[in-house]
Amino acid sequence: MTTQHVAGRVRPPGRWRAALTGYAFVFPAVALFAVMGVYTIGSGLALSFAKWNGFTPDWIWVGFENYLDLIYADPSLAPPLRAASWNTVQVMVLVPLLTVAISLPLAVVLNSVRRLRAVLRSVYFLPYVTSGIAVYYAWRYILEPDGAINLLLRSLGLGTLAQPQGFLGNPSTALPTLIVVLVWSSVPIATLLYLTGLQAIDPALFEAARIDGAAPRQVLRRITWPLLTPLTAGVVLLGVRDSLHGFQIFLIMTGGGPGGHTDVLGLQAYRLAFFKGLAATLGVSSALGWLLFAGALLLTLVNARLLRRVR
């Protein structure tokens, strides 16, 4: 019996080889994800139902106790978590909003300039390229009492705006300053996304609007903004995700201070895991991570629903 007789049920040898080659190419990525992804996620989820200090051979299973402790049951854990939640919400709302408010007009301007367009794009993209721990240290030096910003303000005769304790040492300016730095580092990628979106819009639409006498502000509001809504949703989502999970900037620039005024949930999770004197708090830290994941998932679903409605 030849393969032709059962065509439709058995693949010809050439197609088998092609399929196997495909699977062979996919296998390393799948295997890597199975080990580094599925295992880690599963292990992390299991850990959130246990108490463990990272060293003992066995975990102590506690069910939902870690989650309940974080939410209300532990009087030592829950109140600081609520304060950190409020800081996180402020970051989560303001960073995406300001990012969109800055990057969209910036992208429109960059899209319209003809001279030095490539140079300007590179310049505005620099914060993204150089972003990271070194940049956060650089920002710390700039924001110190004798740093560049205070120096600039004083030399411009705006000494009353200068911060004698530095912008990170004053409780009323510390969190807003960190939000500004976060926006500064997220604007480049958002601008780049908007630029690609702008270039995908049919120029005939802009031309028609101009012929109809629409002002640039109206073009932005009535044509550009609605057509870029999916991109905006993506930018907002990225910003929310980074705000929920990110803790590096808070760890390096303020450590949650001064006096806990810049404590955020990501930093709390990090502290619970590594700065509790080897107490068995890895499970609580993991539970906090999963609560953050649930929050992010919820926001994603809300975002997707809103997006569908806009479309």
Add this chain to the structure above:
Amino acid sequence: MTSRARILTVALCGVLAAACSTGTQPSAPADGGQATGPSLRMWTFKQSHADALNKAAAQFKTDTGISVVVEAVTPDDVFVAKVQSSAQTGDLPDVLEVHAGGEDRELGASGLLADLSADVGAEWLNRLLPTTREAGLMSQAVIDRAAPDSPIKQVKPGTLFSVPFTAGAFGIVYANKAKLQAAGLSPDTPPKTWEEFVAALKATTGKEPEAGGLSLGLKVSQTGFNWVYQPLAHSYLGRDRFHALFAKGAAQGFASPDGVRTLELYGQLTPYWMPSSTTLNIDEADIAFAQGKSAFNVGGTFTLAFLAQNGMSPDKVLAFPIPPSAAGQQKEIAMAPLALTSLGVTATAENREAAIKWIDFATSAKGAGIIASASLDLPATDLGADAASLVGPDLAALQKYFTGTPESSYDAADTTFFPPDYDQVKPGDAMVRLSPLKERAPAQAGAELDEIFGAMWKSSE
């Protein structure tokens, strides 16, 4: 098989062989020469200790033929993460230097450190400063005080997980002699009382408003609470009333007249903090002091070595403990030296006997002398009359504050009155809100501290 396939097969076998053999190679000896005896690996979380330990290791190899390679894994959180992951993969070194009186107990109780009680006898322990000898010992009291979910609860009393290695005290003030002189103060006479200290701060900041204050790494907020407030409150109230501040149900807590008065004393520092103290970590604050950005700096005995590494010669510094208030109970302050770091042998050490020999050497007068002179850090080993020649006259001079009666000595290692799950960041943040932020009055800060400690006691139930 084609020639290309043969080459690929050989290459794959080579890669597999290399991968399988990784981790089984003995470590290179410290001097880079051929290892003739057993070889040990050791990790420490202090860079300055790694260099000093490697120097001692060279002498140890000459004496015994045993090679030791010491690697620094810094900072602390990276050290903890590396120990955690290596414990899971079975790749721990033979010896670990860890924080004494806490980390060593947790690691030992978790099965990572071996019990040394049969190997470390009275003769060995008697070499050490008396107040450090029991740092690694799991006494019944230590087991009883542990949090209910701590593995320490399962340990047999009498187990010894580590041997004290370095010792010292917190709450040591360093003053820049040149700035004292410029402010019209004696560069050689330390303030005898808290009030004199505050007056000295007023004089130096009067002379230099931006660079005459007090530096302390308040980004690590607990430094203010641990290094300044606690010795101050201890000397003001005396031991028993100081312990009462932290007690369960605290009738005489921080909001009591006792507590509020001590918080008021601490609040007197508010005008004199170095600008942006709250944004500096411990090392950065020390560096700021070494660079002349402040006139006073608070640290521990270990800070002197760090200042020297950063260009501030010890002879340009006047060092003294946090002075007692003139209105307080104790007029003379003494700091009980506590074990700061300890050495432990891992439970998976392949050559336990050699590892114990190495710890024995590192804590002997000879080994500790080599390490102390290279690191400018006080060893837990009593160096006796050789101390001044080994660690320098300035650091040795601090040892005079180590002698006092049990009532007058502030012992930072005594944590018997803290809640089992004590988290020092929370009271630290509250103290920062009192000073320098001035967000709380002393009475409000006292109430907040009582609430924090009350919650810790409650959650440990």
